[in-house]
Amino acid sequence: MTITPAEHAAMGRALELAARGPARGPNPRVGCVLLAPDGRVLGEGHHRGAGTPHAEVDALAGVRAAHGEGAARGATAVVTLEPCNHRGRTGPCAGALLDAGVARVVHAQHDPNPAAAGGAARLRAAGVDVVGGPMADDARTLNATWTRAVELGRPVVTWKLATSLDGRSAAADGTSRWISGRAARHDVHRLRAGVDAVLVGTGTALADDPDLRVRHVPVEGAQPARVVVGVRDLPPSSRLAQAARSGEPVHHLRTRDPRAALDALWALEHRHVLLEGGPTLAAAFWRAGLVDEVVAYVAPVLLGAGTLAVTDLGIGTIADAVRLDVSDVAVLPADTGDPADPTDTTTVRLTMRPRKES
Amino acid sequence: MTITPAEHAAMGRALELAARGPARGPNPRVGCVLLAPDGRVLGEGHHRGAGTPHAEVDALAGVRAAHGEGAARGATAVVTLEPCNHRGRTGPCAGALLDAGVARVVHAQHDPNPAAAGGAARLRAAGVDVVGGPMADDARTLNATWTRAVELGRPVVTWKLATSLDGRSAAADGTSRWISGRAARHDVHRLRAGVDAVLVGTGTALADDPDLRVRHVPVEGAQPARVVVGVRDLPPSSRLAQAARSGEPVHHLRTRDPRAALDALWALEHRHVLLEGGPTLAAAFWRAGLVDEVVAYVAPVLLGAGTLAVTDLGIGTIADAVRLDVSDVAVLPADTGDPADPTDTTTVRLTMRPRKES
Structure with missing residues (x-):
């Protein structure tokens, strides 16, 4: 017609x-x-x-x-x-x-x-x-x-992954500030500002006591919801528990099942969620095939030891590795230009989608 | 004047x-x-x-x-x-x-x-x-x-590093063909063609029986020398041992000391060497401060387990991490356009220099 x-x-x-x-x-x-x-x-x-x-x-x-x-x-x-x-x-x-x-x-x-x-x-x-x-x-x-x-009947999941060049998220003694450069850390706030909810596991919530709010960049409308997934309690003194008591949109989904978590988020009318970690939660989403997009910040730092950014995806042999199709590569520049500033390095951002095998 | x-x-x-x-x-x-x-x-x-x-x-x-x-x-x-x-x-x-x-x-x-x-x-x-x-x-x-x-009084060392997005060089069962895409694998031959010598440790020589010659791209003059560093013998049937017997420029430097290896290479009039691995040899060069440039091929593949591409750099805490300054980022495209071909993916190449702390 x-x-x-x-x-x-x-x-x-x-x-x-x-x-x-x-x-x-x-x-x-x-x-x-x-x-x-x-x-x-x-x-x-x-x-x-x-x-x-x-x-x-x-x-x-x-x-x-x-x-x-x-x-x-x-x-x-x-x-x-x-x-x-x-x-x-x-x-x-x-x-x-x-x-x-x-x-x-x-x-x-x-x-x-x-x-x-x-x-x-x-x-x-x-x-x-x-x-x-x-x-x-x-x-x-x-x-x-x-x-x-809407086609999937669940929120779209973007997994944010920050890693050293050799796959570490922290040094041998657990220190991790800062692996990514400043521009990359700010870029994560841009990612947050584009989603309905930001997710972390209880492990990350307990270890890092994150705030998870959007800072540094403008937010259209309300801050995204902040969501903790997992069965462990957060201490009342944690930032997220305090924010929840203040009536801010913070949810604790007491499940280890990624699909159940997404169903709950869908019911809360969230259509796009940002999975920020940690590795256990991210691996659970990955194994369940519930990651739609990966945004990886690769910092030009070598550690040689320490916490691995990604663990236990259930892949035993190279033929089972899930390839990602790269839709965008961006170089996030250092912004101080001071070579002696270890907190400021160029970071490479890769935006990818898991390849659906034919 | x-x-x-x-x-x-x-x-x-x-x-x-x-x-x-x-x-x-x-x-x-x-x-x-x-x-x-x-x-x-x-x-x-x-x-x-x-x-x-x-x-x-x-x-x-x-x-x-x-x-x-x-x-x-x-x-x-x-x-x-x-x-x-x-x-x-x-x-x-x-x-x-x-x-x-x-x-x-x-x-x-x-x-x-x-x-x-x-x-x-x-x-x-x-x-x-x-x-x-x-x-x-x-x-x-x-x-x-x-x-x-000439200023350093030793060959310049470029370290070639190939890794999955999560820092692995092989899957849990040891399989590694192919993590990098085809364009990246060919690009390594371009790197080889630009140096005087290609180096591997005996571990890699024994495990992979590599050929180390330049293929796929033209070579100006002779093939670069092929050099094995380490004290273990190679079997006479190995490709490198056979090439040495044929009078091709293959050297076995029987030392574990990177500085001694570079002194020997300098005496052989090599001014630029490509360190291709494995992780033990690379880590020894890195710890000795003898890496001048890193060319990393980061493949958009997640493994979650398997052999780590980089190990034991002697770094215990994030403050001791050696930052690299990125001089170039290139996206090496997949060249078949066939999404079902797992051996062909886009790969991101980072060219970097270790930052000298002030």
Whole structure:
């Protein structure tokens, strides 16, 4: 099926509008433009995050406010994602479009969410002309992580791994500050700022008493949730226990099962989580096939002994090694330029995805 | 002191000529241009490798052949390196320039070799006008490794390190083919082709029966020498023992002392050696402070267990870790594009130098 030049232009605009929405959280970023039968733009809208109107409803409300009730009758809705057919915090968009008398819907990405899908079918059954697919790749890219999470039915897991060049995370005596350079340590905050939750095991929580908040970089919306996975208690004096008592979003998931942890995080509406360690928790996720992306900070330091950054992945022979496909390599430069400063070195960041064997 | 525009142009030409010489071997690459007193070019020459005339002698011979005896009288010699004052396989260049009646010498790099230095002083003592230093950085860059070796009084050591992302060189059962991608394995041959000798310990020689020759890439001149360091015997059936019997340049240095091995290699006129392993030999060089450069091939593979690529560097705490300054990061791409081919992955190459603490 074809779309008109006006609809194509409107889809480009809808994608721009969609990009204004929040990049993380339970909902995708969606934009909508309403066109009159002659191709004039009647109004536009976008989704601003969970609990606020969906893009179609936002656009319809704008048209109604500007042009009065019934102004969208016979209109075409151009929307970046197939209108939903489920009632969450807000009503289904398919119903809202039908109520408004929209005659045609052009959408880009098909809804990957089994719970929400069926919007196009419902609209068609009610006699609306529905075209799906134009610019779907752009729309999918805009919500790449959300789409993946919805398809997987669990949060997307990014594993952050920091290692010396020879695979160590600490020296023989346990000291580890600092293996990575300063730019790499700051870069981790950028990673945190892009996810819904940051995960560590109880081992790391007990050993390092981490804070896990985003610092150094701006955060869009709230701080990501901080999550400890494992059955051991944290002392009440620990930073995370104190933060929980202060009402900050800190969760202790008392399980050793990565799938159970992800199910709980999914129920908390987390779609992208950052696994920061330690090695035991990371290995459990890896062995369960629950790592979707690896971001490794390789510091140009040799230790020759000490704690290994990665242990016990259940791999006995090279043929069983899981290869990673490298999508990005970045050199994070030293920022002081002072060669005598041992806390500041260039670090190499590799972004990778486990290769799915064919 | 200043030089004339004609001399400046001649030095640029001399550097071009120098670059035609062999990049490895015991001697530096040197070029020479002889100018008449009015700035005209009388002749030019360059050094073509050990046992052939030095650049000054090559240029003087050309001038003599073209213009007859005495044609260089009163001339200016523009040369990329301070004329030598020692008799090696060929006579000292300072003497040759004096014999030819050269009145002025402009040289770039000062001779870093204590055994050869003194050429400028000898020329000055004989009344020649000598200017040293113009474009010295360019000349030094052209012979960077040779200069470093001469200053150190031993071969420059490049350590080649291949590791999985988590610091392993083999899986739990000892299998290691292939951790690095194909492009990385070929790149190692490029490294070999740039050195005078390739070194392994007896452990690696016995375990892997390596060939150590350059393959896949062209070699300028002879294959680099192949050197085994350690006291254990190699079986007569090993590839290296067979090559030695065939008269190929294979040496077994029966010592465990890296400094003694380098002294022997220096006496064999090797100026740049590639340390390929194994971990015991590499650690001995590292602990002795005898590693000048590290080229690490980091493969995007996780093993979680197995042989560690680097062991026992004598580092107990993070403050004692030796940082490396990264001079280059290269992504060596997979070359088949077949995601099902486990022997072909992208590999990241880091070129580094141990940071000298101030």
